[in-house]
Amino acid sequence: MTIVVDSNLVVALALPLPYDALAVQAFSLWSRQGEWLIAPLLFEYELTSLVRKGVALRQLREERALPVLHQLQQSGVETIAPTPELHRLALRLAERVGQSKAYDAQYLALASRENAPFWTADRRLARAAQSAGLAWVHWIGELTTDHYPL
Structure with a gap:
């Protein structure tokens, strides 16, 4: 299965963050299950910024x-180059979830196109997306046996 992952989850593999144990658990699980982890190209820039x-x-x-x-x-996350269609979808999804910027929506657009779940440590983003009907967006705090057998 394909899973879109947010950069904030990956950085938690190396930095002390409130959700770092959950991130380690998720990546371990996804690795054991052979999941294909992807992110938009923006991910690479965000990793650098988050390390800084x-x-x-x-x-x-x-x-x-x-x-x-x-x-x-x-970390095994493959970055996917943007396309004009992904940018257009990101713009629409940013509007749908009430965001003034479309950075996070790049992840949403990729997940939508790939028909894949999107996992993030951004609780506010996950709530806004779920409220907008995007049930495939998940906050890392939701990682339970409902989603995966832990």
Whole structure:
């Protein structure tokens, strides 16, 4: 099965975040089950930004930034190049979930096109998407036996 993953989940594999144990559990499970993990190309830029943020917030020492970024880039998430259709879909989905920007909607668009679940640590995004009828959007806190046999 294909799963779209948010960059905030991947960065939790290396930085101390409130949901890091859930992220590790999810990636372990997805790996065991042979899931194909994908993200929009934007993911690569977000990883770099999140690692830098980790340094700025003192969650990560400066000298560890490059090795951690390399580790995260090897997490097994394949990035998918955008297409004009994906951008148009992202614009529509951003409107649908009430977002003023379309960054998160790039993930939603990819998941919609691939008919795949999208997992995120952004609870507000997940709630907005679910309220807009996008039942395939999941917050990492929902990872239970309802979704996967843990």
